Amino acid sequence: MRLIEWFSEICNRSIEISYVIATVFLLRFLFGKLKLPKKYSYYLWGIPLIRMICPVSFSSIFSLFNVVWRVPAVRIQSNGYIPFQMQEPLNITGAGSGSTASIMQVVSEAPDHTGYFRILLIAYVWIIGILVLGLYSIFSFVRMGKMVKTAVRREGNVYECDHIGSPFVFGVVFPKIYIPFRMEESELRYIVMHERFHIKRKDHIVKLIFFFTAAVYWFHPLVWLAFCCMVRDMEMSCDERILVELGDDIKEKYSMSLLAFATNHRMNLAGPLAFGETSTKKRVRNVLNFQKPKTWIAIAGVLLTAAAAVVCLTNRKKDVTQAPNQTEAARKENIMDENRENRVEKLASVKRGEKKVSSESSKSVHAFLTKWAEAFCDRDADTIVSFSSDIVKESLEENEMLSKDQGGYTFGWSSPWPVGEGGYRILEEDEKRAEILYYAWTSDPHLTVWRESLEFRETGEGYQVSGDSIEELQEISSLDEFFKAYPGGVISNTMMDYEANGLGEFLNQNAEGQKESAYYGGFFTPEWSVRHLLNLSQDEALVSVEYMEDTSSVSIQFLREGAMISVGVIQPYGENGIWIPASYSGSSNLLAENEEEGIFIYGLISEEGNRDKIKMIIGEEENDFDCDWGYVGHWNKVEVYEKTEDGLPKVFAFTMLFENTGTSEIWRMFMVNRNDSGSYDLAEFMPKDYMAQARDMVEFVIDGEGVVKIWGNGKALEKETIPPESGSSVKAVLLDNLAFMNADESGLTMSLAVGYQENGKTVGVASHPLVFKVEYSEKSEFVLKDVKSDADRFVKPWPALSEE
Amino acid sequence: MEYLKLCDSDYRFMQVVWKNAPVNSGELVRLCQEELGWKKSTTYTTIKKLCQKGYIENTNATVTVRISRERVQAEESEYFVERTFGGSLPQFLAAFLGEKTISEKEAEKIKAMIDEHRNRE
Numbered sequence: 001m002r003l004i005e006w007f008s009e010i011c012n013r014s015i016e017i018s019y020v021i022a023t024v025f026l027l028r029f030l031f032g033k034l035k036l037p038k039k040y041s042y043y044l045w046g047i048p049l050i051r052m053i054c055p056v057s058f059s060s061i062f063s064l065f066n067v068v069w070r071v072p073a074v075r076i077q078s079n080g081y082i083p084f085q086m087q088e089p090l091n092i093t094g095a096g097s098g099s100t101a102s103i104m105q106v107v108s109e110a111p112d113h114t115g116y117f118r119i120l121l122i123a124y125v126w127i128i129g130i131l132v133l134g135l136y137s138i139f140s141f142v143r144m145g146k147m148v149k150t151a152v153r154r155e156g157n158v159y160e161c162d163h164i165g166s167p168f169v170f171g172v173v174f175p176k177i178y179i180p181f182r183m184e185e186s187e188l189r190y191i192v193m194h195e196r197f198h199i200k201r202k203d204h205i206v207k208l209i210f211f212f213t214a215a216v217y218w219f220h221p222l223v224w225l226a227f228c229c230m231v232r233d234m235e236m237s238c239d240e241r242i243l244v245e246l247g248d249d250i251k252e253k254y255s256m257s258l259l260a261f262a263t264n265h266r267m268n269l270a271g272p273l274a275f276g277e278t279s280t281k282k283r284v285r286n287v288l289n290f291q292k293p294k295t296w297i298a299i300a301g302v303l304l305t306a307a308a309a310v311v312c313l314t315n316r317k318k319d320v321t322q323a324p325n326q327t328e329a330a331r332k333e334n335i336m337d338e339n340r341e342n343r344v345e346k347l348a349s350v351k352r353g354e355k356k357v358s359s360e361s362s363k364s365v366h367a368f369l370t371k372w373a374e375a376f377c378d379r380d381a382d383t384i385v386s387f388s389s390d391i392v393k394e395s396l397e398e399n400e401m402l403s404k405d406q407g408g409y410t411f412g413w414s415s416p417w418p419v420g421e422g423g424y425r426i427l428e429e430d431e432k433r434a435e436i437l438y439y440a441w442t443s444d445p446h447l448t449v450w451r452e453s454l455e456f457r458e459t460g461e462g463y464q465v466s467g468d469s470i471e472e473l474q475e476i477s478s479l480d481e482f483f484k485a486y487p488g489g490v491i492s493n494t495m496m497d498y499e500a501n502g503l504g505e506f507l508n509q510n511a512e513g514q515k516e517s518a519y520y521g522g523f524f525t526p527e528w529s530v531r532h533l534l535n536l537s538q539d540e541a542l543v544s545v546e547y548m549e550d551t552s553s554v555s556i557q558f559l560r561e562g563a564m565i566s567v568g569v570i571q572p573y574g575e576n577g578i579w580i581p582a583s584y585s586g587s588s589n590l591l592a593e594n595e596e597e598g599i600f601i602y603g604l605i606s607e608e609g610n611r612d613k614i615k616m617i618i619g620e621e622e623n624d625f626d627c628d629w630g631y632v633g634h635w636n637k638v639e640v641y642e643k644t645e646d647g648l649p650k651v652f653a654f655t656m657l658f659e660n661t662g663t664s665e666i667w668r669m670f671m672v673n674r675n676d677s678g679s680y681d682l683a684e685f686m687p688k689d690y691m692a693q694a695r696d697m698v699e700f701v702i703d704g705e706g707v708v709k710i711w712g713n714g715k716a717l718e719k720e721t722i723p724p725e726s727g728s729s730v731k732a733v734l735l736d737n738l739a740f741m742n743a744d745e746s747g748l749t750m751s752l753a754v755g756y757q758e759n760g761k762t763v764g765v766a767s768h769p770l771v772f773k774v775e776y777s778e779k780s781e782f783v784l785k786d787v788k789s790d791a792d793r794f795v796k797p798w799p800a801l802s803e804e
Numbered sequence: 805m806e807y808l809k810l811c812d813s814d815y816r817f818m819q820v821v822w823k824n825a826p827v828n829s830g831e832l833v834r835l836c837q838e839e840l841g842w843k844k845s846t847t848y849t850t851i852k853k854l855c856q857k858g859y860i861e862n863t864n865a866t867v868t869v870r871i872s873r874e875r876v877q878a879e880e881s882e883y884f885v886e887r888t889f890g891g892s893l894p895q896f897l898a899a900f901l902g903e904k905t906i907s908e909k910e911a912e913k914i915k916a917m918i919d920e921h922r923n924r925e
Contacts, residue, residue, distance in 0.1 A: 150813040150850060153841025162811045181812035181878075255918045259911060284914050288921045 007123040013052065014220050020048045020312045021222045027308050028229070031301070037293045038286065039237035040301035045210070045230035047312045052213045052223070126219065133215040144170060148178055158192055166261035167191050169204045187257050190242050190250060197238050207231065236286050243290050255284045368463040369426050369434050372454070376438065377423035381411035389466045396468065416440040416448060422495050427487060432456065437485075439495045440472075445503035445510075447496060448535055449473045449485040477537040479563040479631065482556070485535070488605050489565055492583035498533060499572045504580050508573040523578035526569040530554045530581045534567070554581075563631055565589070591629055592654035594638035601638065601654060603629040616672070616680065618649060625682045627670075630658040650674045653685065693784045698770065712770065712787040731757050807877040810859075815878035816840060817850050821860055826868045 028041045148170055151161035157176045160183075167179040177195040179188065198204060210227055217223040239258075243251065258280060293301075368387075375383035381402065385393060396402035402411050418424060418438035427435040438450040455467030473485040483489065491497055498504030511520040522528035527545040530536070536556065537543045544557045553566045566589060568582040589603040591614060604613040604624070611630070616623045635656070642651035655669045669685040699711040710717045773786035810818060820835055821827065827835070829851060836842040842850075851867060854860050859876075861868050 149846050150817075150842070152813050152816045153839075159841065160812065162813045252918050252922045255914075255921075259914050259918070281910070281914055281917075284917060288918065 003123050003127065004119060007119075007126055010126070010216065014217060014223075017048060017052055017217065017220065018222055020051050021226045023308070023312055024048055024226070025229075027304065028233075031304070034297070034300065035291070035293075036297060036301045036304075037237065038233050038240055040305050042230065042233040042237045043305050044308060045226060045233065047309055048223075048226055049206075049210055049213060050313060052217060053209075129218045130215055133218055134212075137211070137215075148176075151176075151178055154179070167195055169195050169198050172205065172208065175199050175204050186253070190246055190254055191257065193245065194238050194242050197241050198234075201238075203234050203238070207234070232282070236283055239283060239287050240290055243287065244292060248290075251288055251290070255287050258283055258287070365429055365431060365434075365463070366426070368456070369429060369436065369454070372465065373424040373426060373436050373438075376412075376436075376452075377418045377420070379410070379412040379417065381409035384411050385409050387463070387465050388468070389464055392465050392468045399470075401470075416442045418450070422501070425495060431458075437487075437495075445498075445506040446533070447501075447503070449496070451484050474535045475537045476535055477539065477542040478558050478561060479565060482534075482536075482558070482565060488610050489567065490583050490605060491534075491567065491581050496534070497582065498580040499570070499582075504572060504578070507580075508578050511578050523580075526554055526579040529579040530556070530567055530569060534581055589629075590635050591656045592635050592638050594640060594649075594652075597638070597640050597649050597652075599638045599640070599649060599652065601656075618680075623680050627682060628658075629656060631656075644674065648674065694770075694772070697772075697784055697787050717770070717788065808859075808871065808875055809877055809879040812878050813840075814850065814854065815876065817847075818854070818859060818873075818876065821867060821869060822873045825860075826866050829862060829865045829867055832867055 024044045024047060027044055031041050031044070147163060148159065148161050151159035154160050157174075159176055159178050160181045161178040162181065164178060164180050167177065169175045169177055177192060177199070179191060179195075183191065207230075210230060214220075214223045214227045239254070242254065371383065372387055374380075375387070384396075384402065388396065393402060396411075397404070402409060404410075418440045423439055425437040425439075427437060429435075432455060434454045434456070436452045436454065438452065439447045440450055441447050450470055450472050452468065452470045454465055456463045456465045458464075471484070473481055476482050476485060486494070486496060493500055495501055498507065507520075507523060511523045514520040515524065522532060526547045531538070531543070531545050536545065542559055544559060546555045546557070547553075547569070548555055548566075551566070552570070553568045555564060555566050557564045569579050570582045571577050571579055583605070589605075590600065591603050592601045593599060598617075598619045600617040602615045602617070603611055604615050605611055612626060612628050614625050614627045614629055616625065636654065638652050638654040640649045640652040642649075644650045649672075651671070651673055653669060653671045658668045671683050671685050673681045673683070675681055697712050698717075771788050772784040817836065817840065820839055821832070824832070824835060829848075832851070833842075833844050833847045836847040836850075837844070851860065851862055855862050859869075859871050861870055
């Protein structure tokens with residue numbers, strides 16, 4: 001996996017590098033026209049070199065990447081799904097243009113692993129290339145070392161050496177100058193001077209570093225071209241230096257030496273030579289035409305090189321054209337908030353039973369999906385092909401699902417394959433997308449679930465599938481995968497119900513006769529049977545399955561994420577029969593609790609398999625609420641804020657983990673209030689409702705010395721110094737952005753986004769996590785009471801100014 | 805009279821030997837280090853090589869001359885270095901850029917260019 005990540009990084013960078021090298025060539029051409037000394041051209045090559053090596057760079061509004069393009073990303077995902085998205089190419093005009101043209105957009109590809117292995121293979125080829133070049137270099141180095149061993153010292157670090165045609169520097173730490181025997185004394189003077197200058201300037205090391213960097217990008221012709229031109233510029237700048245030192249008089253003589261080295265009379269067996277005709281001629285011409293640079297030219301050279309470095313070494317400042325007043329950090333937070341709100345809205349609409357699809361079109365969509373799924377199960381290639389866009393056809397062919405021969409197309413393979421009635425289940429659908437489950441099986445009584453995500457569009461004649469990806473869920477190792485295969489965690493009365501689908505009976509008969517076999521014997525233990533029949537990963541380090549006798553269930557734990565789900569188990573063929581998985585009927589999907597107060601909140605799964613109800617047990621009372629819930633296995637304490645006269649909890653709040661992607665967790669907070677009639681009201685706590693209160697409590701003050709103080713409760717909470725370049729006219733503004741992060745006994749943690757503005761323009765954004773103590777007021781709402789800084793979560797301001 | 809031929813570095817070594825022979829091999833290592841900048845191993849390798857060629861003899865750690873100075877001439881060695889991190893580009897890069905050995909004709913052209921420049925001044 002690491003290898004592929006490195007490879008994709010290098011691929012992405014290669015594209016950037018191309019532009020940088022192209023820019024350098026352009027500038028180099030310009031420098032040539034301006035007759036700038038060659039050393040500036042040589043320095044220019046430092047830019048692509050740094051760009052190739054350095055992992056990070058700074059963003060600036062002067063970046064080349066602002067104007068020219070947005071780097072098309074080649075994203076390689078871990079599941080082998082490889083969308084090569086080339087979006088937003090060459091947006092030359094830059095400013096104000098949000099329109100984008102896609103060169104190529106593969107909507108989606110089917111998910112089998114051939115694509116992944118292909119990338120892996122290419123990555124191996126890449127690594128092997130690097131190794132070959134590395135070995136080649138070591139070999140050459142060793143050979144060279146042998147060659148110069150018998151070189152005879154002439155003076156200092158200058159050695160005369162047999163078998164060489166022209167002078168050079170060899171060695172890294174203690175470099176020596178090697179010259180051929182029998183050089184003229186007068187020649188020797190400037191030749192040695194030339195090589196000494198190389199050493200002084202550390203050219204031999206630059207060359208080595210550049211070469212090994214190029215070896216990493218060995219597949220990139222421009223990089224090699226850059227290397228060659230860099231070497232040429234290096235030599236020419238050295239030539240020029242000698243002319244500056246020794247005067248114009250030696251021009252002809254120096255040129256003759258260069259020519260002599262190139263046509264070398266000593267040379268008999270040389271293969272393709274390094275100093276080919278072009279470079280010798282160019283070098284000679286450069287020497288002959290050289291004039292001592294004037295001061296203003298030197299200044300121009302320095303300035304142009306520096307400008308080039310700023311333009312090429314910095315990254316695109318994010319979204320300068322689209323949202324000049326909004327920095328990346330703020331934008332991200334907004335998106336997060338929007339996503340959350342969208343989801344909550346979506347959930348709410350589902351709860352109300354609204355369907356957005358009009359009945360007429362939904363009918364035809366359903367008919368189309370049914371036809372598709374049936375054709376899939378029947379392996380009806382003609383129908384599949386007629387419904388598929390070219391891209392989908394290609395991706396199906398790539399996955400070897402679809403193949404073409406003389407007789408036309410064939411689709412799928414004989415086994416395992418979803419067959420017959422009940423081979424599929426259409427899960428969700430709207431006008432553009434659908435999720436379909438397929439139950440694939442071999443001749444054995446065992447089912448595996450495939451989940452297909454379809455994207456389609458309406459054409460004049462009907463519908464066409466424009467994107468298709470299929471996931472085989474046969475090594476389930478996360479809750480997410482579990483719910484993908486078994487929506488809502490429901491087993492009973494689905495195709496996976498081995499009692500209802502009839503396969504259980506077969507299994508039972510087979511197992512009865514072979515109780516001793518390792519395979520069939522396993523069905524007599526609920527843990528083994530559930531793991532096997534629900535296609536959970538066999539790896540004990542990823543999934544643990546434990547039988548709970550008292551609730552006749554197994555508890556499945558996905559150890560990587562710490563999530564848990566309960567699945568019921570039944571023994572439908574008698575006490576000595578096999579165990580098979582069933583829907584869980586109890587209520588152990590704990591979401592939050594407070595043992596002392598006797599409050600337990602569980603997630604319930606509806607008959608349709610939706611996780612949209614929660615059960616709240618308060619002492620002896622049970623209350624059900626319509627409320628979507630997400631993860632189990634992580635729970636917090638229920639905080640009681642107020643009690644009734646009878647000692648019953650009156651106002652309390654709890655949080656639950658709604659989504660856990662592994663990298664981000666989304667928690668939701670709910671508030672419960674016991675009304676006069678004795679029933680409970682449930683309301684979700686939304687951070688934005690508390691924005692006004694937070695604004696009143698927190699103040700940002702910037703003093704004359706550029707120190708920002710964050711005030712709350714009449715005391716300074718945090719202190720931050722504004723970077724000096726920002727000037728003293730900066731103002732701090734609380735942005736309309738408050739992200740809810742956590743709730744526990746210490747209070748609510750909310751992240752305040754603060755924008756630093758200068759003349760109405762945002763120059764920086766900081767995220768300040770502050771912990772608010774909350775109290776429940778008489779008006780049935782939470783009040784922020786006290787605030788303190790959460791230093792652990794503090795994100796330093798000015799991210800937009802200092803680094804990416 | 806026909807001369808025996810040695811490459812330059814061997815010839816330089818022989819000069820040291822002629823000047824000092826007969827000489828103890830340890831002493832020769834020191835002399836070579838001083839005059840040629842050679843390492844011990846380089847000197848010993850060369851002693852061995854020239855013994856085999858019959859120029860010198862090494863018995864009981866004493867090096868003696870077998871062939872007189874008058875019979876030997878230094879000859880320029882053939883040029884066959886594959887240049888790597890020395891003077892210029894690795895070979896495959898030169899090939900990659902299509903840079904070939906400079907031709908007689910091309911050399912003439914450059915020569916003419918230099919001459920022209922000389923005459924102009």
